[in-house]
Amino acid sequence: MVKRALVLANGERQVDRNYFHNLRKRVDTLICADGGAKFALQLGLKPDRIFGDLDSINPDVKERYEKMGIEFVLFPAEKDKTDTHLILDYLIAEGYKEVFVGGAFGGRPDHFMGNLVLLNYGHQYGVKVKLVSPTVEIQILEGELVIEGHKGDTFSLIPVDHVVRGVTLKGFKYSLTDAEIFRESTLAISNIIVSDQARVKIKEGRAFLFIISRSEV
Known part of the structure; x- marks a missing residue:
């Protein structure tokens, strides 16, 4: 059975x-992840653990969680990894294979980029990491993917590697067949899904895959 986790970060809510x-x-x-605990309160969700140095949690929020018996995993403020990265390390060690990260967008742009590179970090360990919100999903793709239930939404593909080869898109407004896309290219940005089942295939390389709800465009 595949173990899955939801991580709430301290970005835009x-x-x-x-x-x-x-x-x-x-x-x-x-x-x-630290201030993501405030996000959980807003959502009415009870976390199993809270990781971080707690610099982004108000004392009243911390006290509330302590009374609920929530486990705190504390780290020093000065460290070599972000709180979200440390959580991902923990989940990898515990055998999780799919991780959804909410609250990963907005806020500081450097933190967003840090969250983005964690997709590739997880991929290297065989863990599928997705940055998610009600209107946006971002993941790493290597190989093939069938996208269901997103007709009308915006789709973008941005290479992680210097070049991705053999890119085929079916079920999109702008199709591709066995294309080559370089990292510096914007060829596959802002496409539209026009089918109930859209197909993406990459023969060689990895790419960031974005699905953006039509309500956001």
Whole structure:
């Protein structure tokens, strides 16, 4: 059985209770990265653990979680990895194979980029990491993927490697067949999904895959 986790980070918060409560039902554990604990409160979700140096949590929030018996995993303020990175290390060690990260967008752009590179970090360990919100999903793709239920949404593909080869897109407004895309190219940005089942295939290389709800465009 595949172990799945939801991580709430301290970025921009889209407080969509239905979305995150449904996502919580699909995972085995919920962990907050420091200030992500405030996000969990807004969503009405109870985390299993809170990781971090607690510099982004108000004392009243911390006290509330302590009374609930939530486990705190503390780290020093001066460290070589972000709180979200440390959580991912923990989940990899515990055998989790799929990780959803909410609250990963907005806020500081350097933190967003840090969250983005964690997709590739997880991929190297065989862990599928997705940055998610009610309107945006970002993941790493190597190989093939069928996208279902996103007709009308925006799709973008940005190479992680210097070049991705053999890129084929079917079920999109702008199709590609066995294309070559360099990292510096914007060829595959801002496409539209026009089918209930869209197919993406990459023969060689890895790319960031974005799905953006039509309501965001």
